Amino acid sequence: MSTVAEQSPTRRGNKENKAPISDRTRAERRLGWMLAGPAFLVMLLVTMYPIVQALWDSMFNYRLTAPGDRSFVFLQNYMTVLSDGVFWSALAVTLLITVVTVAIELVLGFALALVMNSVIKTFRGVVRTAILVPYGIITVVSAFAWFYAFDINTGYVNNWFGWLPGIGSDFNWFGQQWSALFVIMASEIWKTTPFISLLLLAGLAQVPGELNEAAKVDGAGWWQRMYKVTLPSMKAAIMVAVVFRALDAFRIFDNVFIMTNGQYGTETLSLLAYRTSITRLEIGLGSAVSVILFLCVLLIAFTAIKVFKVDLAGGKG
Amino acid sequence: MTAKPHRRALRAVAVAAVGAFVMAGCASDDGGPAQLTWYINPDAGGQAELAQQCSEASGGEYNIQTSLLPRDAASQREQLARRLAAGDSTMDIMSLDPPFIPELAEPGFLAMPPSDLVDETTGDTLEGAAAGAQWNDEYVTIPFWANTQLLFYRKSVAEAAGLDMSQPVTWQEIMDAAESQDKYLGVQGIQGESMTVWVNGLVESAGGSIIEGDAASVDTLEVNLDSDAGRKAAEIVGGIGEKGLGGPGISSQDENAAMGQFQGDKGSFMVNWPFIYSATAASVEEGSVDQSVLDDIGWTTWPRVDEDTESAPPLGGINLGVGADSEHQEEAWDAIKCIVSPENQAQYMVTNGNPASSAAAYEDADVQEAFPMYGTIRDSLDISAPRPQTPYYSEVSSGIQQNWTPIYEVNEDTPAASDEFIMSVLKGESLL
Structure with a gap:
């Protein structure tokens, strides 16, 4: 900690007494721009163009198979979307999935990170590989695997867990909202917990060993060291993990698409945008849903960075 | 300054590649067979087989290549609609599910079949299948196979x-x-x-x-x-x-x-x-x-x-349509005439299990052997509703x-x- 405190004034001091830029530095900077500039420009084009196009399209009543009927409606599409229960229901489902999965993944991911961090060197590689396997599986493939495991016709889960109350060979997991959402979230948690654990493992590695040792010498127990030393030192890594996963979970699509296709109250915002733009070919209305989804993601990122002061570049909270 | 030998070789290869590419693109314009693309729904390989048979039977008029559409009908519609709306000129022949035909016909995405072709190919089409191939009481596609x-x-x-x-x-x-x-x-x-x-x-x-x-x-x-x-x-x-x-x-x-x-x-x-x-x-x-x-x-x-x-x-099935922006419409309609012949429909029914839209195909001995319920299918197609x-x-x-x-x-x-x-x-x- 003291190292950080000492460094800050030095950095500020450097800024204040800026030395004139040498020709060599200027030339290097120019070269840097020339090398990175085209890629930066292309990146800007491929990200900005679709966003601007979606914004523009969202202000039209435009159906792909009725190009002649295209008309400017300004914000009408947004009003239709925001005044519809379907949108709010999809938003609620999306938020529920985001909150539940991120919370559970954080706890499980932390436990796995602790295991990976403390396991003896001989088994470290094997344990890390085993934990990371689900993350290496393509989401669509894992969604199908979970679907077939729980499906009433092909699944084995009913057979295995028939001893639990309410579960029997006749139980249709995808026949109602709560059980379908349970499977979707379980699949999501299984798939992405390794990602969180990987980020947390990096944070865990940064916790100074001497602090833990000092606390131990002072008589702190395991829980006290965890709460007073480890967790506060890892705040930055935890916040980065939460933000990345929350942004990812909010855009959930594959699992829902494969398992229920949004039926029985399991539709999420991404699926609603997809169905409106791609299935219904309602480019205007679908673009409005997409823009709202984009704004929601932006809001999450903004809140995390400004309110919780997460430094995504430096990993400092 | 003269170019280094390896650069000259590289240039020669590049020129040859561009030349070959241009030549390949112009092949059909130089009197060779027209290259037709047939967007097919997944089946047991029957449409690809018919494409090859009809290409060979055309005597060099056209050569049909198949392009596979997604598995379910709704996704097929999505891809076809997006391509047609974008003016894709490769939409020569399309396997279309009947319920989605009006959506593609209304904005003029489909070319209208020539009336003599309609007369030749739909004379013995079962009633339900005929209704599914039309929009505004006009044939906009040609019935291929029909399901019920x-x-x-x-x-x-x-x-x-x-x-x-x-x-x-x-x-x-x-x-x-x-x-x-x-x-x-x-x-x-x-x-x-x-x-x-x-x-x-x-x-x-x-x-x-x-x-x-x-x-x-x-x-x-x-x-x-x-x-x-x-x-x-x-x-x-x-x-x-x-x-x-x-x-x-x-x-x-x-x-x-x-x-x-x-x-x-x-x-x-x-x-x-x-x-x-x-x-x-x-x-x-x-x-x-x-x-x-x-x-x-x-x-x-x-x-x-x-x-x-x-x-x-x-009623279900598949009808064949031609994209309004296709550059080979004439050849495409000729190819469709070949594909939907009663003999080919019977062959397709036996090998791929998809019932024919033509009444004549049900007289085929192989069809009758493979489908003991052929009479019920034919009767059902006559009373089915789109x-x-x-x-x-x-x-x-x-x-x-x-x-x-x-x-x-x-x-x-x-x-x-x-x-x-x-x-x-x-x-x-x-x-x-």
Whole structure:
């Protein structure tokens, strides 16, 4: 900690007494721009163009198979979307999935990170590989695997867990909202917990060993060291993990698409945008849903960075 | 300064590659065969085989290459609509599912078939298949193969229930029979296209129609489920749901799942496409289904809603269309004429299990041997009714799917609620 405190004034001091830029530095900077500039420009084009196009399209009543009927409606599409229960229901489902999965993944991911961090060197590689396997599986493939495991016709889960109350060979997991959402979230948690654990493992590695040792010498127990030393030192890594996963979970699509296709109250915002733009070919209305989804993601990122002061570049909270 | 030898070699290779590319692109313009692309739905390889046969038979006029579309009909429609809207000039021949034809024909995405070709290819087309290939009473596509649902039944169950299956049966009768024998009915209760197929079949069989008025425009179109026919349909669907006759997996049951249930101990009666017979026969060969199950399967036309009114079974299939922006329309129509010949339809039916739209194909000895129920299929195709023909079919269908599932929640208010919801979606006032 003291190292950080000492460094800050030095950095500020450097800024204040800026030395004139040498020709060599200027030339290097120019070269840097020339090398990175085209890629930066292309990146800007491929990200900005679709966003601007979606914004523009969202202000039209435009159906792909009725190009002649295209008309400017300004914000009408947004009003239709925001005044519809379907949108709010999809938003609620999306938020529920985001909150539940991120919370559970954080706890499980932390436990796995602790295991990976403390396991003896001989088994470290094997344990890390085993934990990371689900993350290496393509989401669509894992969604199908979970679907077939729980499906009433092909699944084995009913057979295995028939001893639990309410579960029997006749139980249709995808026949109602709560059980379908349970499977979707379980699949999501299984798939992405390794990602969180990987980020947390990096944070865990940064916790100074001497602090833990000092606390131990002072008589702190395991829980006290965890709460007073480890967790506060890892705040930055935890916040980065939460933000990345929350942004990812909010855009959930594959699992829902494969398992229920949004039926029985399991539709999420991404699926609603997809169905409106791609299935219904309602480019205007679908673009409005997409823009709202984009704004929601932006809001999450903004809140995390400004309110919780997460430094995504430096990993400092 | 002279270029280094390896640079000269590189340049020569680049020039040769560009030259070859340009030459290849111009091949058809230089008198070679026109390169046609046929966008096909997945099958057992029959369309690719027909493409090769017709290319060879054309005497160098055209060469057909196939391009595979996604597995389900809705995704096929999405890809075709997007390509056509973008003016893709490779849309020479397209395998089109009948319900999506009006949506592509109305904005002029499809080229109109020449009248002499229509006369030559549709002379003996079965009535239901002919209706599915038209929009505004005009052929906009050429019928290729046609599908229809039959009522399959377990002979042992029908006999135990005392049902005479040589006579037409009603939905009420098979519901009572399944209930009395403690068996499940094979229906499709999943929130998917099969739900619309079922509801439309019931409404048409009851003498109604889901869409009324000029179906081309949202302003003139009327959804008419809140009618006597619609309410009868709701009574049947809701009745099956309420009594649990569809089985525990009804909410996610599609055609394949219904077939699996039908082959089991609880199977009794099932409405489904004819593919289930060849699929069951294949399972018997594999050893996963007992021969006695296959021997116990009988078939007849779709059940009636009213005892005295002939049923209107669901219609499916594939028709062939040509993109309005295709650069080889003339050759494409010639190719279609070859593909849909009765001989080719018969061959396709035998090898791929998809029923022909031409009545003549059913006279083929191989067809009669492979499909013992060929007569029932042909009769069913003659009385079958297409799904609502409107450019807004996708919305109508999704609206029905959302309101009529899960089927145990369907009641007398469902038809009116569906009408209101679908109209509000069509007017852009609600999301789907």
